[in-house]
Amino acid sequence: MPSFIPELVLVRKTALEYPLGSELKERFEARGIKLILYEDRIPALHRQTFREGYLAAKRVMVLSVWRQGEFQTCKPSAHYQLPLVSGCPGLCEYCYLNTNLGRRPYVKVNVNVKDVLGRAEEYVRRRKPEATIFEGAATSDPVAVEHWTGSLRNAVEFFAALDGAKFRFVTKFTDVDGLTAIEHGGKTEIRFSINCTSIIDEYETGVPRLKSRLTAARKCAGAGYPVGFLIAPIFAFEGWREKYGQMLRLVREYLPEKTPVFFELITHRFTTRSKKIIRQAYPDSSVPMEETERSFKYGQFGCGKYVYPGVVLKELKEFFLNEIERLFPGAKILYFV
Ligand code: SF4
Numbered sequence: 001m002p003s004f005i006p007e008l009v010l011v012r013k014t015a016l017e018y019p020l021g022s023e024l025k026e027r028f029e030a031r032g033i034k035l036i037l038y039e040d041r042i043p044a045l046h047r048q049t050f051r052e053g054y055l056a057a058k059r060v061m062v063l064s065v066w067r068q069g070e071f072q073t074c075k076p077s078a079h080y081q082l083p084l085v086s087g088c089p090g091l092c093e094y095c096y097l098n099t100n101l102g103r104r105p106y107v108k109v110n111v112n113v114k115d116v117l118g119r120a121e122e123y124v125r126r127r128k129p130e131a132t133i134f135e136g137a138a139t140s141d142p143v144a145v146e147h148w149t150g151s152l153r154n155a156v157e158f159f160a161a162l163d164g165a166k167f168r169f170v171t172k173f174t175d176v177d178g179l180t181a182i183e184h185g186g187k188t189e190i191r192f193s194i195n196c197t198s199i200i201d202e203y204e205t206g207v208p209r210l211k212s213r214l215t216a217a218r219k220c221a222g223a224g225y226p227v228g229f230l231i232a233p234i235f236a237f238e239g240w241r242e243k244y245g246q247m248l249r250l251v252r253e254y255l256p257e258k259t260p261v262f263f264e265l266i267t268h269r270f271t272t273r274s275k276k277i278i279r280q281a282y283p284d285s286s287v288p289m290e291e292t293e294r295s296f297k298y299g300q301f302g303c304g305k306y307v308y309p310g311v312v313l314k315e316l317k318e319f320f321l322n323e324i325e326r327l328f329p330g331a332k333i334l335y336f337v
């Protein structure tokens with residue numbers, strides 16, 4: 001799958017004061033990509049419908065500057081989000097970012113990478129002797145733009161040399177060659193987000209297919225990174241046992257025996273807000289979001305979500321736990337939700 005090339009780049013003027021900002025501007029100009037400079041506010045893209053605006057924004061990259069505030073926390077998978085990139089050019093219909101980014105799903109790159117890493121170091125120092133874990137993909141898929149930014153590479157090398165720090169990120173993208181030849185010290189964990197092929201074909205546009213992701217995972221494992229798989233969202237559709245069984249067997253085939261792997265398992269859920277956005281952005285989507293077929297679960301902040309009923313969750317859980325244990329004996333399953 002060809003790497004992401006933006007159709008339009010919005011450049012905050014102050015981003016040009018940083019090496020990555022000015023370098024990217026030159027590279028985009030050399031390729032004839034349209035650039036627009038802005039002062040403080042990211043210019044709005046005026047389109048007639050939500051869907052048109054949404055799709056247009058997915059082809060936009062914003063070069064911005066991290067404002068030197070506090071990092072957002074990132075429980076339970078890490079202590080802090082690392083604000084290098086937000087957004088993603090992929091078009092997965094059920095994407096969790098749809099709810100966060102709504103109308104403005106463009107890829108925003110913070111070019112002052114040194115400032116971000118410098119602040120990360122402060123957090124690590126403050127929390128010592130406890131280790132501090134940073135998540136690089138809380139609001140993005142940073143690998144999608146790594147061939148432009150190189151920010152992950154910098155972060156991986158930075159954390160490799162920093163005592164008391166760990167780094168992790170998750171991706172559906174496969175541009176990992178820049179990461180496999182660098183020093184990571186085993187301190188960066190790379191998770192690949194996967195699903196069975198029928199779900200990928202149906203709902204995941206603009207992202208690499210399963211076998212490409214597994215090839216990338218194998219490269220990362222071969223380079224000594226701790227590698228995991230985020231299986232999400234898991235759907236209970238007709239024939240799910242067979243399809244997810246095939247997927248797990250394929251993962252097994254792609255990974256050399258004895259590669260230590262771990263799994264995170266997330267069943268499909270939706271909120272009233274995410275359903276509304278998906279319906280606007282993907283009017284023909286067949287992502288199952290029928291409230292009557294789900295159980296309602298109150299969330300932490302009062303807003304609730306629709307999850308599979310207990311009996312379905314139990315079946316899914318038993319299946320995944322058994323199959324993973326059978327194919328990957330001893331592999332850790334960090335959680336099933
Ligand atoms: Fe969303 Fe991940 Fe798909 Fe990007 S790859 S659209 S972040 S689900």
